[in-house]
Amino acid sequence: MAEEEEGRAAIAEVAASFAAVVQGPPDETRIGVYRSLVRRGIMGAVRAQMPRTAAALGARFEATVEAWIDEALPSSPYLRDASAELVGWAATRWTEDPLVPRWIPDLGRYEVARFEVAAANVADAPSGGPLALDRAVRLGGAARVARYAWAVHRLPEDTPGEPQEELTALLLYRDRAHEVRCLVLSPLAAAILERLLGGARLGEAVTTACAALGEPMGDAVLRGTAEVLADLGERGVVLGAVEQGNHDPDTHAAGEQGIVAGERP
DSSP states (O other), X not given: OHHHHHHHHXXXXXXXXXXXHHHSOOOSSHHHHHHHHHHHHXXXXXXXXXXXXXXXHTHHHHHHHHHHHHHTOOSSSSGXXXXXXXXXXXXXXXXXXXXXXTTHHHHHHHHHHHHHHHHOXXXXXXXXXXXXXXXXXXXXXXXXXXXXXXXXXXXXXXXXXXXXXXXXXXXXXXXXXXOEEEEEEOHHHHHHHHHHHTTOBHHHHHHHHXXXXXXXXXXXXXXXXXXXHHHHHHTTOEEEEESSOOSOOOOOOOOOOOSEEEEEO
16 A cells, blocks of 8 residues: 555656646756647647637637646646547636637537547447347447537538537447548437447337437337438447447437438548
């Protein structure tokens, strides 16, 4: 126990020393050059991971990153995690800043989610089991349902613009060529998939999603669900049935009818 405490204390001391170097005032010494390189590396990483957010914010994006480094620093040792930590730190500040467009936090979250799906280190092996109401569904490990108040997925990549304010549920996943895809979901489809990603059995996912949204549980819902899961199987998202799911639960509620609304690349 004493050795563990000493180890934690040593790690904390190293982290504090690193923070003091990175967050200290600029100077012309060797440490100052190192500090500048580290900060530049963090800046480059987050800009590469969320380019549209950076472009939309302009100089304010760089100021945000600088303020985040000064105040918080990334807690992960991996640069791939930097943008997620930045958005977590900055989202409330962006929301409260009248000079920042109201859709910027959603755009930042969307770009981070796409990057995380692209970078997810998962092996998507089919289970070989047929889908059944009393079994869970194996979904591609990179897949996730994301919800936004703005239709940021419709923003063109190369031209400036503003998204519509529209409650949006998306399935982000990797196709068989490992390209990130974006499938627009209806509230019912999103609710079912969130429950499946949370490890629920198929029958439970459908019935609880219908109950949460006030949807009648009938043949149309079962038929539509079967069609959606078959389509996702063709896309390489649904990988078969398993006895127990292995994702963390994350459920939301909404209030419209239908299953799948459309797709974006």
